[in-house]
Amino acid sequence: MLSRRNPQLNRHGELIHLLSIEGLPRAVLTQILDTAGTFLSVNDRDVKKVPLLRGKSVFNLFFENSTRTRTTFEIAAKRLSADVINLDIARSSTAKGESLLDTIANLSAMHADMFIVRHAESGAPYLIAQHVAPHVHVVNAGDGRHAHPTQGLLDMYTIRHYKRDFTQLTVAIVGDIVHSRVARSDIHALATLGVPEIRAVGPKTLVPGDLAAMGVRVCHDMREGIRDADVIIMLRLQNERMSGALLPSAGEFFKSFGLTPEKLALARPDAIVMHPGPINRGVEIDSAVADGSHSVILPQVTFGIAVRMAVMSTIAGNQA
Amino acid sequence: MKILIRQGRVIDPASGRDEAADVAIASGRIVAIGRAPDFDAERVIDARGLVVMPGLVDLAARLREPGQEHEGMLESELAAAAAGGVTSLVCPPDTDPVLDEPGLVEMLKFRARKLSRCRLFPLGALTRGLQGTTLTEMAELTEAGCVGFSQAEVPVRDTQVLLRALQYAATYGYTVWLRPQDAWLGGGVAASGAVATRLGLSGVPVQAETVALATLFELVRATRARVHLCRLSSAAGVAMLRAAKAEGLPVSADVSVNSLHLTDVDIGFFNPDMRLVPPLRQGADRDALRRALADGTIDALVSDHDPVADDMKQLPFGEAEPGATGLELLLSLALRWGADSALPLPATLARVTLHPVQVLGEAIGSLASSAGRLVEGGVADVCVFDPAAEWSVAPERLLSQGKHTPFSFASTGMALPGRVRATLVAGTIAYEAPADAAS
Numbered sequence: 001m002l003s004r005r006n007p008q009l010n011r012h013g014e015l016i017h018l019l020s021i022e023g024l025p026r027a028v029l030t031q032i033l034d035t036a037g038t039f040l041s042v043n044d045r046d047v048k049k050v051p052l053l054r055g056k057s058v059f060n061l062f063f064e065n066s067t068r069t070r071t072t073f074e075i076a077a078k079r080l081s082a083d084v085i086n087l088d089i090a091r092s093s094t095a096k097g098e099s100l101l102d103t104i105a106n107l108s109a110m111h112a113d114m115f116i117v118r119h120a121e122s123g124a125p126y127l128i129a130q131h132v133a134p135h136v137h138v139v140n141a142g143d144g145r146h147a148h149p150t151q152g153l154l155d156m157y158t159i160r161h162y163k164r165d166f167t168q169l170t171v172a173i174v175g176d177i178v179h180s181r182v183a184r185s186d187i188h189a190l191a192t193l194g195v196p197e198i199r200a201v202g203p204k205t206l207v208p209g210d211l212a213a214m215g216v217r218v219c220h221d222m223r224e225g226i227r228d229a230d231v232i233i234m235l236r237l238q239n240e241r242m243s244g245a246l247l248p249s250a251g252e253f254f255k256s257f258g259l260t261p262e263k264l265a266l267a268r269p270d271a272i273v274m275h276p277g278p279i280n281r282g283v284e285i286d287s288a289v290a291d292g293s294h295s296v297i298l299p300q301v302t303f304g305i306a307v308r309m310a311v312m313s314t315i316a317g318n319q320a
Numbered sequence: 321m322k323i324l325i326r327q328g329r330v331i332d333p334a335s336g337r338d339e340a341a342d343v344a345i346a347s348g349r350i351v352a353i354g355r356a357p358d359f360d361a362e363r364v365i366d367a368r369g370l371v372v373m374p375g376l377v378d379l380a381a382r383l384r385e386p387g388q389e390h391e392g393m394l395e396s397e398l399a400a401a402a403a404g405g406v407t408s409l410v411c412p413p414d415t416d417p418v419l420d421e422p423g424l425v426e427m428l429k430f431r432a433r434k435l436s437r438c439r440l441f442p443l444g445a446l447t448r449g450l451q452g453t454t455l456t457e458m459a460e461l462t463e464a465g466c467v468g469f470s471q472a473e474v475p476v477r478d479t480q481v482l483l484r485a486l487q488y489a490a491t492y493g494y495t496v497w498l499r500p501q502d503a504w505l506g507g508g509v510a511a512s513g514a515v516a517t518r519l520g521l522s523g524v525p526v527q528a529e530t531v532a533l534a535t536l537f538e539l540v541r542a543t544r545a546r547v548h549l550c551r552l553s554s555a556a557g558v559a560m561l562r563a564a565k566a567e568g569l570p571v572s573a574d575v576s577v578n579s580l581h582l583t584d585v586d587i588g589f590f591n592p593d594m595r596l597v598p599p600l601r602q603g604a605d606r607d608a609l610r611r612a613l614a615d616g617t618i619d620a621l622v623s624d625h626d627p628v629a630d631d632m633k634q635l636p637f638g639e640a641e642p643g644a645t646g647l648e649l650l651l652s653l654a655l656r657w658g659a660d661s662a663l664p665l666p667a668t669l670a671r672v673t674l675h676p677v678q679v680l681g682e683a684i685g686s687l688a689s690s691a692g693r694l695v696e697g698g699v700a701d702v703c704v705f706d707p708a709a710e711w712s713v714a715p716e717r718l719l720s721q722g723k724h725t726p727f728s729f730a731s732t733g734m735a736l737p738g739r740v741r742a743t744l745v746a747g748t749i750a751y752e753a754p755a756d757a758a759s
């Protein structure tokens with residue numbers, strides 16, 4: 001069957017939407033990371049603004065609640081001088097209420113230039129990208145379990161900042177991988193950037209064997225999973241995992257897969273510990289680790305603004 | 321009306337006939353096959369270069385009436401059937417209201433008869449309201465015209481009810497039509513595997529099918545009830561079916577055109593047209609299904625026709641309603657499979673004519689001896705098609721109210737073989753291709 005062109009690239013291979021890291025060439029990723037580097041200094045200035053998106057309307061369209069991610073996108077857009085409109089649309093049932101595409105059509109009629117979309121269903125931003133006018137850009141701010149590409153990019157920025165070279169690294173991603181869009185985006189980004197060993201660590205209910213097809217080593221033992229790792233990415237464990245018979249309790253999860261100083265000692269002495277936030281202290285990560293010298297969790301947040309500025313300015317500069 | 325179909329390649333999979341011949345039709349019956357020089361026809365169909373075959377028999381087509389008329393109606397969907405060369409079809413009971421009352425079945429049969437485009441064989445609900453608790457009046461429903469009993473897409477969770485339903489149906493020799501799917505394991509939106517994992521779609525593990533099959537085969541072993549398994553989707557399921565048939569259990573099975581030609585990779589970038597039930601599985605599953613249909617383990621190929629409104633498909637993949645239109649594509653997709661499998665044309669056509677009629681068996685009464693066949697004295701349900709014609713599926717040109725198909729030219733970039741030129745049901749012309757249909 002015919003495979004359609006990657007909908008986030010134009011005919012020249014330039015990024016017009018950011019929907020997933022999967023399928024993006026290394027050069028595109030590297031260019032965004034380089035651009036983010038130039039924006040970091042903007043955030044340190046007295047006047048934290050550049051005029052790249054002046055006069056553009058950026059709609060934060062969040063079908064799923066997230067104050068943090070929405071705020072970082074809002075700050076990034078404002079620092080690019082865009083007008084930002086925030087819309088928290090409680091996910092309405094499709095039977096009643098406005099359909100997703102009707103919502104998009106209405107907002108398009110208000111001359112939106114860019115949609116930042118978060119949705120509980122995997123693939124929803126693809127549907128939107130297929131139905132917007134050619135000059136409108138779409139950024140996926142998290143869709144179901146599928147992708148969270150700006151988080152993936154900011155994680156890459158963080159790793160590059162501390163480790164410089166991707167091609168010698170061992171990266172362990174620990175926790176609820178099956179439900180994690182962050183993990184998927186990280187895995188694609190790490191593989192594209194040449195990381196030779198990516199490990200997915202967790203119990204079999206949260207780390208299915210199918211993940212091996214994405215190019216990762218599946219580990220069901222935490223100690224084996226983080227041994228000699230250069231980078232450890234801890235994932236947030238959602239409470240609802242206990243009700244779905246995936247785990248018996250947060251306490252038992254922490255015992256086996258929580259990151260404690262003792263377990264961290266198995267990783268490389270200069271290992272960094274990352275987390276997309278918000279963290280659950282004592283569930284996936286011990287406070288001593290979260291606040292310790294290996295933790296780069298707060299720098300991730302700072303880099304996140306610059307990376308999102310880089311993504312928005314990059315796609316806004318490319319035509320469909 | 322007396323109709324003469326002249327000098328087509330007449331193929332009857334039942335008798336093995338495959339030769340250039342005339343087919344003479346009068347009073348709804350085939351009166352002669354061969355030379356009919358003295359036949360004074362009111363209408364002559366020139367079939368030179370065309371194949372004349374029994375009308376197709378489709379064991380799984382949803383018509384959406386009553387209750388879901390925004391998605392499909394008898395008029396549009398039976399017209400689509402005729403355009404696809406389908407002259408008999410079996411529809412599941414999950415309409416609104418559910419087909420669990422004889423009056424509803426009679427009404428549906430009556431409405432279909434009035435349209436005279438295609439014979440309609442409804443399946444009655446196995447349990448009231450498909451709720452899996454109380455048996456329906458199977459004998460009454462059979463009298464009203466039901467050819468078997470089904471739970472459509474609603475698995476019976478309570479195995480005690482399932483056992484008793486099979487025992488009761490076996491009392492009368494009724495066939496129970498079930499899609500093997502475990503109620504709990506079947507909750508996802510795509511087949512478990514590398515694609516679903518990568519796309520972050522909730523998975524339906526293959527055990528959803530095999531666990532249900534294991535239960536069913538145990539209960540069939542105990543009750544000897546005749547069970548038709550609808551739309552197998554996996555290599556593991558095929559292996560279990562093969563073993564059950566070898567053991568002599570009274571089971572038959574079908575596969576949908578979707579599972580026969582597509583895999584989960586075709587989901588691509590969340591294409592909602594690929595949101596199907598059962599979900600598309602992996603290449604090894606598709607290959608096993610293709611082989612099983614060729615070697616007879618799977619009896620019949622079905623369209624799994626399910627018209628879905630635009631609104632219900634223009635949604636994120638997981639929220640989109642499953643289903644695809646298929647009646648107008650069944651013949652072409654059978655031909656494509658037959659060509660891929662290097663089967664002789666009569667063997668290919670048997671999977672959509674003779675074999676499905678054998679699945680129906682005595683449930684269709686006297687038709688059992690002539691539907692799905694071309695025999696002198698038998699009913700004149702005939703499909704005439706051009707085997708050399710190719711067509712590109714343009715969904716907006718389909719007659720079905722459902723315009724969503726995974727096989728649209730836009731999705732596949734491929735043309736399909738075979739184009740129906742005329743369809744006769746009970747000796748009257750139910751469909752004739754428009755003159756410009758060469759495209």
